[in-house]
């Protein structure tokens with residue numbers, strides 16, 4: 001299957017693994033890239049640019065296919081040394097960067113000068129258009145379903161993707177709620193050039209996280225995520241757990257007076273506790289509504305292969321036969 005995204009990034013299948021804090025390490029990124037998708041290392045999970053350089057070198061030993069690095073521009077006061085992270089990416093020979101969070105505008109000149117392809121992840125048509133205007137090569141359009149930060153507009157992909165398709169000229173992938181061949185075909189039908197997945201790739205054998213995390217998502221349904229930090233306009237979709245219940249109780253109690261410090265016990269250091277130590281009630285960690293569609297722990301290769309097989313059979317089987325006027329007896 002060729003799309004503008006497979007051509008842009010030189011990959012076999014239009015499937016991207018989005019950056020994930022404490023998950024996007026070389027094991028997962030290389031496995032996705034080896035499967036013909038685009039694996040992405042999470043830049044800021046590496047505490048320093050030197051550590052990122054090492055992780056890039058490690059990933060290169062595990063795959064000779066293209067992979068990218070995620071740079072999340074955080075709404076923080078003490079900004080990480082982004083220019084140095086970018087230098088590590090350039091010197092490491094990585095050609096693709098996924099940006100997210102705040103606009104990458106400030107860093108576009110150095111990224112473009114180094115010949116890097118930039119895919120910016122954002123949650124609205126207006127931010128997608130801004131990304132296009134500042135020279136991004138593609139966008140990852142992240143709907144309200146997504147694990148992580150869905151923004152404050154609450155527009156699901158059934159509306160957001162065709163809106164993006166109507167306005168954008170650069171390629172884009174559908175992000176948020178993508179799990180299987182049905183997701184890929186639907187995303188293509190709505191105008192996207194491929195899909196980006198977070199939560200689904202987290203539940204694969206190569207994802208280097210505690211087994212408790214994978215099993216919690218397998219057990220969870222689409223009813224088990226919660227939105228936290230809404231009063232701070234920094235909304236995050238997370239998996240419900242004891243720490244999240246406590247955090248939400250504080251949010252309710254403080255109302256408009258809520259400050260980040262009130263809930264920091266359930267935010268700071270949580271990823272290490274959850275992903276490394278398997279402490280599932282530690283606090284807020286990202287997880288999408290798509291948890292309701294995840295029932296197994298395949299290898300990344302099996303997952304990518306299954307998605308492509310399902311997508312092909314949906315298009316050439318079920319959808320084509322509908323066009324021929326054949327009446328279905330049961331869904332494929």
Ligand SMILES: Cc1cc2nc3c(=O)[nH]c(=O)nc-3n(C[C@H](O)[C@H](O)[C@H](O)COP(=O)(O)O)c2cc1C
Pocket residue numbers: 017018019020021023042070071072099100101121142145146147148149175176177178196197198199200202285286287288289290
């Ligand atoms: C555990 C986890 C951690 C994440 N960390 C980041 C991150 O550090 N930076 C980022 O840009 N996106 C992050 N994301 C968002 C994903 O890259 C992706 O956009 C999102 O998961 C898509 O929605 P889905 O989970 O429904 O597939 C994270 C998602 C998850 C599930």
